[in-house]
Amino acid sequence: MASSGPSSPLKVCVASCSLNQWALDFDGNYSRICNTIIQAKEQGALIRVGTELEICGYGCYDHFYEPDTLQHCWQTLARLLTNTDLRGILVFTGMPVMHRGVLYNCTIAFHDQKIVFIRPKRHLANELNYREMRYFVNWKRSRHVEPFILPKIINSVTRQLKVPFGDGVITTLDNIDIGCETCEELFVPHSPHIDMSLDDVSIFVNMSASHHILRKLNYRIDLILHSMKKVGGIYLYSNQKGCDGDRTYYDGCPMIVVNGKLASQGTQFGLQDTEVVTAVVDINDVYNYRSAVISRSHQASAVEHYPRINVDLSLGGQCELPLTPYIEPRYHTPEEEICYGPASWLWDYLRRSKMAGFFLPLSGGIDSASVALIVSSMCHMVVYAVGEDNDNQVLRDVRALTRLPNYTPTDPAELCEKLLVTAYMGTENSSDETQQRAGALSRDIGSYHVNINIDGIIKAILTVFSLFSDKKPQFKAHGGSPVENMALQNIQARVRMVTGYLFAQLINWARGKSGSLLVLSSANVDEALVGYLTKYDCSSGDLNPIGSICKRDLNSFVAHSKEVFGFPSIDSFLTAVPTAELEPISEAYTQTDEEDIGLTYNELNDIGKLRKIDRCGPYFMYKRLACMWTMPPKELGDKVKLFFQKYAINRHKACVITPAYLCEQYCPDDNRYDLRPFLYNPKWDVQFREIDNSIKIGVLAKQHAAPSSSTIDKFSKK
Ligand SMILES: Nc1ncnc2c1ncn2[C@@H]1O[C@H](COP(=O)(O)OP(=O)(O)OC[C@H]2O[C@@H]([n+]3cccc(C(=O)O)c3)[C@H](O)[C@@H]2O)[C@@H](O)[C@H]1O
Ligand SMILES: Nc1ncnc2c1ncn2[C@@H]1O[C@H](COP(=O)(O)OP(=O)(O)OP(=O)(O)O)[C@@H](O)[C@H]1O
Numbered sequence: 001m002a003s004s005g006p007s008s009p010l011k012v013c014v015a016s017c018s019l020n021q022w023a024l025d026f027d028g029n030y031s032r033i034c035n036t037i038i039q040a041k042e043q044g045a046l047i048r049v050g051t052e053l054e055i056c057g058y059g060c061y062d063h064f065y066e067p068d069t070l071q072h073c074w075q076t077l078a079r080l081l082t083n084t085d086l087r088g089i090l091v092f093t094g095m096p097v098m099h100r101g102v103l104y105n106c107t108i109a110f111h112d113q114k115i116v117f118i119r120p121k122r123h124l125a126n127e128l129n130y131r132e133m134r135y136f137v138n139w140k141r142s143r144h145v146e147p148f149i150l151p152k153i154i155n156s157v158t159r160q161l162k163v164p165f166g167d168g169v170i171t172t173l174d175n176i177d178i179g180c181e182t183c184e185e186l187f188v189p190h191s192p193h194i195d196m197s198l199d200d201v202s203i204f205v206n207m208s209a210s211h212h213i214l215r216k217l218n219y220r221i222d223l224i225l226h227s228m229k230k231v232g233g234i235y236l237y238s239n240q241k242g243c244d245g246d247r248t249y250y251d252g253c254p255m256i257v258v259n260g261k262l263a264s265q266g267t268q269f270g271l272q273d274t275e276v277v278t279a280v281v282d283i284n285d286v287y288n289y290r291s292a293v294i295s296r297s298h299q300a301s302a303v304e305h306y307p308r309i310n311v312d313l314s315l316g317g318q319c320e321l322p323l324t325p326y327i328e329p330r331y332h333t334p335e336e337e338i339c340y341g342p343a344s345w346l347w348d349y350l351r352r353s354k355m356a357g358f359f360l361p362l363s364g365g366i367d368s369a370s371v372a373l374i375v376s377s378m379c380h381m382v383v384y385a386v387g388e389d390n391d392n393q394v395l396r397d398v399r400a401l402t403r404l405p406n407y408t409p410t411d412p413a414e415l416c417e418k419l420l421v422t423a424y425m426g427t428e429n430s431s432d433e434t435q436q437r438a439g440a441l442s443r444d445i446g447s448y449h450v451n452i453n454i455d456g457i458i459k460a461i462l463t464v465f466s467l468f469s470d471k472k473p474q475f476k477a478h479g480g481s482p483v484e485n486m487a488l489q490n491i492q493a494r495v496r497m498v499t500g501y502l503f504a505q506l507i508n509w510a511r512g513k514s515g516s517l518l519v520l521s522s523a524n525v526d527e528a529l530v531g532y533l534t535k536y537d538c539s540s541g542d543l544n545p546i547g548s549i550c551k552r553d554l555n556s557f558v559a560h561s562k563e564v565f566g567f568p569s570i571d572s573f574l575t576a577v578p579t580a581e582l583e584p585i586s587e588a589y590t591q592t593d594e595e596d597i598g599l600t601y602n603e604l605n606d607i608g609k610l611r612k613i614d615r616c617g618p619y620f621m622y623k624r625l626a627c628m629w630t631m632p633p634k635e636l637g638d639k640v641k642l643f644f645q646k647y648a649i650n651r652h653k654a655c656v657i658t659p660a661y662l663c664e665q666y667c668p669d670d671n672r673y674d675l676r677p678f679l680y681n682p683k684w685d686v687q688f689r690e691i692d693n694s695i696k697i698g699v700l701a702k703q704h705a706a707p708s709s710s711t712i713d714k715f716s717k718k
């Protein structure tokens, strides 16, 4: 805004969006972009902000190297520029652009079938699941704009030979300045909006691809509100939505913020492909807000200016709509996030994979119960989307998946029966309690449930072994050695996996239906970290919705589900002790997870966070835990050592871990987020020696610090 002083309201309607883009789905991405632009126009908006790299989809990964990707992006952009329905609004879209042989992650602004400006991202995202520096270079020339020679395909559509490219801002006919930043640039300490705000930019657009992590939305909203509170301005935040063909779920929630107050907020989860939020804002509010802070004006008077790029558009003075009132931000609790995030991800994955539903081995324990509840939540969301939201796309998808062209889902349990098969696979070591719990839960949620006894298969495999050896392995309880005991457990666990895949492929055929099922697995993050699972057993599947969620959060989620869904069987899961049921149960012995591991799930949760988020190796883990846990130093040292030994021995399991929904920063998935060696020396000689030294020093210091009996006597006498 070229601010010359206070004046009457300068109203404008602006729009930000979420789009369920899919890597390389150029046609689908194109139509979702068009939908949002048209929706924004219908709501009276003059600016529409899309999501990061929305033309090709954010998650193209190594496809960004391919010339095909760039070519199809230009072709799609050309389609957008030729579409006359998209005239009359300033559109911000995103795609990779090669400039002078270097690839940039760019925001492209177009208006009335002409490209206005291309702005390369200046600060790239490169941590956890983000790898932008692998493909893109960040634009390094601050406040520098240069000509970009357009490819022929655009040239022939827009009749433009070149357009401005670089670090500039757009100025409208009525002197309102618009600046861009892209996703990560909001998160860095020196965000571009800070300098732009001092140079009189009043509207900021942020095109994002930001994925769901439990409790992250609170941080994102805080960041936007506080940033705009500090600098003043109108912030249009757009974010991708959906699974994008990967393990992450981009959690939408587009927002419009004015001077630190929220004017509009979209939904974080849900099944709709596009969402547009609009707000009518007063640009003069920004001027008034800023000019009230004289120290800011002093800084602004010294600032170096950004190059301005003109757009043939006036923003102010045409809007008849009332100003949008401010609202309070809405957040989900972590339990709700587990209920809706993985469910939305599963739906996206299922409809895109075109499989006929899910198969879940249901053990009667809390982990597989959580997965069953997440699928049930998905069914509730589908029924809601079809019934309440009249979402035709969801209806088309559900009809295609169920292979029932006239079906309209109205009952989540009935839908669950069509999309989810659960199976209890018992052995002689299984208990009635777990079998009954599994059955009761399946009845509550409505899944098609089967009870399978796998003892015969296990016996047959052991018979094959006995053909080569006259030795017969025994459980520990029957006098067997540790290796026999473990082998007998692992064979049960592995047979479940093979049986599960057989049923996933054939059960619909047996029921007179068509299509095969995706196999869901349900190992939680704590088990994965310490390797407390049999490699290639039922913890392996096609997808794991809870693979980055800890036991503690899963317990709260299951308790929360009881309130939301009211399933009576849930109580019995909450009080059950986690057990693998792979060893014979006797009066004297019942196998439990925590005893097997030697660490409690709560302890594993602390350890997991320290290892990954706080980047602790054994010694620093010990030092940090000494401040967190109250236990004797020796016991603490032993726990840390036990964890690192198990972790080192079992790390190879993280390389083949089932693709899991990523919603925790401490996820140990070796494939994408937690890149580590998988052949360790589990003795950790130097590291453990350092812990031992620390224990010794701690004990000595305690001895020195502890008052001697004579000192105590002296004081007590006083
Ligand atoms: N460095 C290395 N690199 C690559 N692969 C390596 C390896 N070291 C062993 N291996 C392979 O891994 C195998 C050992 O792993 P694995 O077969 O899984 O067997 P293992 O880890 O020895 O035993 C399974 C563990 O999971 C526990 N469990 C089982 C079932 C259910 C549950 C539960 O969650 O309730 C827990 C069980 O109590 C035990 O602690 C070796 O036989 C070898 O094939
Ligand atoms: N009796 C069973 N019937 C069906 N599936 C089973 C059975 N036992 C185990 N599984 C499957 O194998 C997975 C791993 O088994 P494990 O004994 O490690 O369970 P867990 O990780 O403790 O999970 P849960 O809390 O669901 O029992 C389970 O999550 C479940 O999907």
Ligand SMILES: NC(=O)CC[C@H](N)C(=O)O
Pocket (backbone or CB within 6 Å): 052, 124, 125, 130, 182, 183, 184, 185, 187, 208, 209, 210, 211
């Ligand atoms: N695409 C991005 O730049 C995302 C980065 C950012 N740290 C986020 O998680 O939201």
